[in-house]
Amino acid sequence: MRHFFSVNQLKEDEIIRVLHQAEQLRLQQQSFTKQLFAANLFFEPSTRTKMSFIVAERKLGMDVLDFHADYSSTQKGESLYDTAKTFEAIGANLLVIRHQADYWMNELKNQLSIPIINAGAGKAEHPTQCMLDLLTIYQEFQQFHGIKVVIAGDILHSRVANSNAHTLRRLGAEVYFAAADGCKDNNLDFPYLSIDEAVECCDVLMLLRIQHERHREIFINNKDYLRKYGLTKERERKMHPKAIILHPAPINRGVEIDTELVECERSRIFKQMNNGVYTRMAIIKKLLQERGIIHETIAEKRK
Numbered sequence: 001m002r003h004f005f006s007v008n009q010l011k012e013d014e015i016i017r018v019l020h021q022a023e024q025l026r027l028q029q030q031s032f033t034k035q036l037f038a039a040n041l042f043f044e045p046s047t048r049t050k051m052s053f054i055v056a057e058r059k060l061g062m063d064v065l066d067f068h069a070d071y072s073s074t075q076k077g078e079s080l081y082d083t084a085k086t087f088e089a090i091g092a093n094l095l096v097i098r099h100q101a102d103y104w105m106n107e108l109k110n111q112l113s114i115p116i117i118n119a120g121a122g123k124a125e126h127p128t129q130c131m132l133d134l135l136t137i138y139q140e141f142q143q144f145h146g147i148k149v150v151i152a153g154d155i156l157h158s159r160v161a162n163s164n165a166h167t168l169r170r171l172g173a174e175v176y177f178a179a180a181d182g183c184k185d186n187n188l189d190f191p192y193l194s195i196d197e198a199v200e201c202c203d204v205l206m207l208l209r210i211q212h213e214r215h216r217e218i219f220i221n222n223k224d225y226l227r228k229y230g231l232t233k234e235r236e237r238k239m240h241p242k243a244i245i246l247h248p249a250p251i252n253r254g255v256e257i258d259t260e261l262v263e264c265e266r267s268r269i270f271k272q273m274n275n276g277v278y279t280r281m282a283i284i285k286k287l288l289q290e291r292g293i294i295h296e297t298i299a300e301k302r303k
C-alpha cells in the first residue's frame, strides 16, 4: 500500500490485521528508533483527528511538523500540490492530509515518494475514522457478521457514512440508514429505517452530526430534530440491552442526541476517540513498513 486514501484499499483480512495491530499497540508501548518526520496538513478544522494523529506519531517516536493552514503560504495562493511537495523536499517521511475537496488525493498520489494518509476528504471518505469505528465495534462483538448497524443522521453530507457503510457491509454487517428527508443520499444503496425502527433493531447505532456548514439552506430546527429524528432518552430505553451508541463527534448536543446520553452506559463515543490513537498508529506503521521506511521486527514477521 503506497498511501491510505480509502478503506477500499484494504482487503477484509488486512482490516482485521490492522485492528489486531491497533489492539496490540494499545496494550504495549512501541516506538521507532530512527528519526522520522510526520507533517499534518489540515485545511479544515479538526480536534480529534489532528490531535490523535499527533499522539499516534509521537507514541511511535516520530517528530511532528506542525502546520497551520491560516499561517501558511497557502494564504499567498500556494497550491496543495506545492505545499505537499515542499514538505517532502524538507524531509517529511509521512503526510497526513485533511482537505475540503472530495478527491484531493488525485493530484498527489503519483507525484510524491512519501506515504500520504487521508484524514478526511470533503464529503467522500474518512478512512481512519472508519477504522477506529470498526475497532470499537470489534472490541464489543468480536466480529462483524450479522451485526445490525444503523447509521443515523446527515448521511448526505457525511464522509463517515460513506466510508463506514460500504466497509461494514463488506465485513458482513447488516447496514441501514436513518435520516430526515434533506439528509438522505440516493447515491448510496442502503435501506432506510425510521429512527423508531432503528433503535429497536440495532446492535450499533452510529449517530452522525448535522453538518450545518455543508447545508446550502438551514432547514433543520434543532429542537424539532431531536424529537423527530434524534436519540431521545425515550428512544434509548427501547434499545437492546447490549446495543451500543457511536458518534464520530463533534456532537451537536441536544440535536442528534440528548445531551444526557452522550456519556451513558451504552455510549462508546469517548472510547472511539481513544481507539483513534491506536488505529492511526497501526495504519502509520503498516504504511512505513510496506514502503521499507521501517522494518518489521522478527516477532511481527512470525505472526
Ligand code: CP
Pocket (backbone or CB within 6 Å): 045, 046, 047, 048, 049, 050, 120, 129, 248, 249, 250
Ligand atoms: N471525528 C472527527 O473527524 O473529528 P474532528 O473533525 O474533530 O477531527
